[in-house]
Amino acid sequence: MSAATELTRAWANGAGFVREVERLSGQKVASCYQCGKCTAGCPMAADMDVAPRQILRFLQLGLQEEALNNSTIWLCASCMTCVARCPREVDLPRIMDALRQIAVRRGRVKERRVYLFHRLFLAGVRRGGRLDELRLVLGYNLRSGQLFKDAAKAPALFLKGKIRVLPEKTSGAAEVQQIFARWEARKP
Amino acid sequence: MKIAYYPGCSLHSTGIEYDLSGRRVCQDLDIELQELPDWTCCGASSAHVTDHVLALALPARNLALADDLGLDVTAPCAACYNRLQVTRHELAHDPKLRQEVEELLGRPYTGRAAVRSLVDLVASVGEEAVRQRTRRPLRGLKVAAYYGCLLVRPAGILQPDDPENPQGLDRILAAAGAEPVEWPFKTECCGASFALTDHTEVVTRLVAQLVDGAQAAGAEAIVTACPLCHSNLDMRQETAPGATPLPVYYFTELLGIAFGHSAAELGIGKHSIDGTQLLAQHGWSQAV
Amino acid sequence: MSIRAAAAGSQTAEAEEVLGPAEARRQAHQASQPAAAGAPAPQAWEPLIVAFCCNWCSYAGADLAGTSRLGYPPNVRVIRVPCSGRVNPLFIVKAFQSGADGVLVAGCHPGDCHYSTGNYFTRRRFLLFRRLLEFIGVEPGRFHARWISGSEGPKFAQVMTEITQEVRRLGPNRMLRDARDVQ
Amino acid sequence: MTVNAVTEKLRQTARDLLQSGQVGVVIGFEDGRFPGQPRPAFIRRAEDADRLVWNAFCGANLAKYVLDYRVGDGKIAVVAKGCDGAALARIIGDQQFPRQRLVVLAVGCPGMLDAGRVADAAGLPDGAWDAALAQVAAAAEPGADGFELNGKPVSRSAGLRPQCVRCRQPNVPAALEPDVWLSEPAPERHPSPDQLYGDVAALEAMSVEERGRFWEEAFSRCLRCFACRNVCPVCDCRECVLDDAQTRWLGKAVNLAENQFFHLTRAMHVAGRCVGCGQCEEACPVGLPLTVLYRKLSHDLEELFGPVEMPAPQEGKAAAGAAEGAAAGLEKAEWALTRFRLNDPDEFD
């Protein structure tokens, strides 16, 4: 057996997936000519397991497994530095968004805690219309098993009036809940 | 001038100083802020990580509220500003998307209300107005104006003067008498979106790069216009034993000082890294 | 012996009349050496360097040194030839014979000859000729060949400075010279 | 007196060539006034062919004599050892004499003897030379390694001329394609580096000042008689640059500087062309070590630019006629100083 990746099969298997990424992101993966400027400017690149450029290379070849199963798509901070500098005007963060959405759909989340954070965030917004940072942090620490992360900082914040004990109330909350509900309803 | 005010979630908690000082400064500059009634969260990055349409619907609701008021809207938080502006842009250019979003909202969306950042808003009043309103120029205060990501990118939508080397914040601070330093990391990411996750080591590294850069350029303080950047820089600076950390201010705080308010009034005492000491050294702590 | 004594003891102008200026210079140098310490010090000896420069590169390089005002010692005299390939080794012998203390042949860099191949012959001819000169006793520092392009004004000035220094160090040339007393 | 086999064949061949009118003259050797010192002979009539001799003292290079026959169309025959052949090839390459007009009578040369050295080696008393040397001369190839003379064994090497000790080409170059072989080709010779260049290396080992003194002393003895040039078979120009009265390269004064100019000119002109026949040194009345200079240059040329190649014989020439085929190759002969390679060494910068 050869260790080499067979590209026609990869493409046959992955073409649909690539098209879905292109639809969700509004980007054309063929636009990228692999210059690496995105990776060069990415603040998170050093902590990623594959370079941002390589995400596009995977997509160009239809390698969906590689494109989805990595930490990179989760570590993208959406800082848009790459977009600002890309000579081919590829919006890589939009592609990252699309890949994360597909990864979630397929249950293939490599950075579960990052995803957990986003889920809790949105759950909080859904619940109260506005974000309750205390509950988000507590919930995240609880669910991610790092109960006392940053605990040292909490009292000071509390004393300085930065943390509300009771969540804010807004009459917009109901409307937000409806938005979420309608959004959920139209999901395939 | 009258404008709708969208504080966003952070300004009601970790960014409360920004809210305090922002309102105060606007008042001084004759900008009347009318807080959007029943505003809700913009969804921030968690929404667009999850779904593009949802990520547009959450800000769109707030834009629709401004529409109802018949006012343009300002968002001091760079993240909120970014979401609102991007949403407005996308919905203006994609009727189909706009229809989808309206369906989710259950209310019409016109896109009439324009979105402005607080920096932009202050700048639009004019450097001259700032200069005139300044009671005690921040003479000799060397600051590194830090814009971060969300005020300048995506440049095509946000239209900053220069996405790699913006000047708006620098000009306002200079008008108030401060000395903005030239430094290379004005728009580098601080990693705030990971501040609350377990990738804090990345965040610490990015913050250190910014702080080192500002210090190398001779700055005594970093000035931000974003509550996420602020709390990140304020809380994640790791200083070597014996070294003093670099205080981090909202630009509205420094304007407030220049305009003659006291540090306490502006909430400067609420920082993690003491921001009052530097002001006290210059004799600017009290109101004049 | 009497002529030498007269020259060493008289004005240089007079010596030139009898011996010609080159010889007068040489003897003046000898006179200034410690061995002849007793004699009054006449005008100090200055080396004379003759440089054969091809018109298209090295002569142009010398011109560029001029337009760039890059100084070098005035001991160098340039003879313009169309190509370094024009330079017959006998010209070099003649120059030493006539009183030159150092000789340079300068041409375009190999591959850049205005006439395509002239300097390849130059290279062969003077590689051999240099060995011949050294074999019969001419010090290695007296004869040089260099490649200097039309854009290498600084190199021209530098090479001239170096060669002048080296020849100055070697002192007046006595090999191949006319009108010299052989012990 | 017995006649050796080579002489026999030489005379027969010469007779045939002259009788048939194939050549107008045969250039070879005849006995001179003293045994051991044969002199060049120019035989024009068949009946004179028996004057020709071949023996171990026929060292002089005959090639240069062909230049005297430049004018005219007739053929001439030349007896050629290795060094004569090399010189002939050079003359043909310099287009000074067409190969077609030559009949080359090749002789394998084991090295030629010098009468004085032989006499010394055998300890011959002054008055007893003639008979003894005549005896040696009678045999074309007296003993491979030596012979007996005056009751003493004399080793061949003790009697060899110095240029023959250094010889690397005992036979005419293959490209010359001789018309007749008068003897078997001689075995190859491989002189040691020390034999070839020992004296050159000794000079190189000196300091530049010492070398300067050595050559100044030598050149100051030069009489400017031009004998070295006149006997040199590769000095084949019609007019010598040194005689150019108009440009006056060489001054008239006989002084050291002009002497040096003379010898440097000659050195550059024979560099890579010298065939090592040693005629110049033999002719020099004041004994200048001229071949040291020429061998130095030959050596350096080879070291710098690779061996000087002799043209190879043309293929398939035999049927078409030897002379034409050979000439075609020979006349393309080039000089190391009028050719180049792009990747020649470059010591200049």
Next chain:
Amino acid sequence: MKRIGVFICWCGSNIAGTVDVEKVAEAARSMPGVVYATDYKYTCSEPGQQMIKDAIREQHLTGVVIGSCSPRMHEKTFRKTVESAGLNPYLLEVANLREHCSWVHPREEATTRKAIDLVRAAVAKVARNHPLHQGHIPVEKRALVIGGGIAGIQAALDIAESGYETVLVEREPSIGGRMAQLDKTFPTLDCSACILTPKMVDVSRHDKVTLLTYSEVEKVEGYIGNFTVTVRRKAAYVDHSKCTGCGLCMEKCPAKKIPSEFEMSLGRRTAIYRPFPQAVPNKPVIDREHCLKFKTGKCGVCAHFCPRGAIDYEQQDQRVTLHVGAIVVATGYDLFDPALYSEYGYGRYPDVITGLHFERLVNSSGPTGGHIVRPSDHKEPKNVVFIQCVGSRDEAKGVSYCSKICCMYTAKHAILLAEHVPGAHPYVFYMDVRTAGKGYEEFYKRATEEFGATYIRGRVSKVYPRGDKLVVRGEDTLLGKPVEIEADLVVLANAVVARHDAAEVARSVGFSYDGHHFFTEAHPKLAPVETNTAGVFLAGVCQGPKDIPETVAQASAAAAKVVALFSKDQMATNPMTAQVDPACCAGCMLCEPVCPYHAIRPETIQERVGGKAISRQVASVNEGLCQGCGACTAACRTGCIDLKGYTHQQILAEVEALCL
């Protein structure tokens, strides 16, 4: 008696600020032959030149020395000045007192002494100057263009359009060259034939153009303005003056299975054939090697059917002698033999083809009617792998250089594949994509974005069959992983190489070629279409890889050079040429190999020796070819060849004057 005038220029303060010009003039007065010496503020100014002219007339000067700026600056100006005063312009020498003296040395006595020495050398030289006169050689106003590809066609058309007779020689039965084999051209995708064919027709119908197809140049003699060329017209065995090109012979020819060279053996032709239907001239030739009449003596079908009796089995090669004044060499290129890459299996696997095969496959008038099919089973390929740099940039197996056109034609092939075969996927293995040209990068971008070509950076290691597929193994170096592709067809972009007989052509015409056998231009920047043989110009790929627009541009440039040459009835020659003294020359011809311009040839002279008239060989310089480098003078042992303007005597006099 020499009467030399010396003029020392101040050049404002440029010279006078450093050199004591009066002292120099004073010293000049006592130099041998000098009758007049003066200094002047600006010698090159109008009054300065007038002063020189006046002095020449009043002092009856026979030579002039000007001590001023570099001769590279004003030598020409001053030559005109002395000429207008009635003195030969070459009786002038310029001493470089500015660039070589005042600008590089301090204001001190040594500098003035040097200036005096330089003037003394110039005086010594000018005393030995001789009047020189420009020569004139007549120009034969007819051009020869060798090679009938697009380069040759364009050059011939341009020259002919300027009104000069042009002979276009092509060795194949038709003109058109490589471009005729191409389908579309990048980056515009114009049909190659559609833009080429009209030019082929134009050139063949032009009344100033003589077309010699099926002909080869055998010998070129002479020099600029005066070449004599021998052309061999190969026997076509068809009398083209009778043939109407009706094509009946080809229809009837029984030998029909001969692989067509034009179709890269993908199609077949008959023994009497024209290379392609649009051939110009559109008349057949008989291929002796395959013709049954020639092989067996039986057949004669073509002769039987020819309505005009044009078939002539007895026809012989003919030699034509042409007299031309200029030659444009446009002999084109060959393609690297990809079989040398055994690992790619070209020659073993029928579905490994070259780019030129692909051109024929995709061409609607090609062997498949424009249907891209695999040579092995005529199935339509879906996954096609294009391998670039086959031979190019590979010093181990191929050539060191970049072939320049492959990146672009491979992008074109990818596009054509995607256009012709629905659902096809082009894969391109590349080293770098080099798209330097107008619209080229955009074209490449279209290949990737619009036509879905997948580019993979890396060299293919091996191609081997698996079932009816070809496995192509390489590394995606951007991915950092080995990859393989099961391809239906593999297309190799083999390197552009010089014609196999390029060296022969160069030698026969007499100019040089590089290590790759591409022809060498006279100067890589400033004389890119000239050769070092005057009157011979280069066009197209024979000089080095280039694409069609560059080829056409170079062809027009070469034509412009020819037309410029023909615009004068006579050509002025450089008077500073080498000169042989035949009385002294021994005719050894050692000067010949050092001349880069082939200007020295042996010549037979008549001479009287001892009352007898004899003829002998001496060297002779063709002043039309000599460029005056003087390399020959240093090669000559006797000093019998000298360079006018830089004679032995002049240089020796300079040496002695400088060392005085």
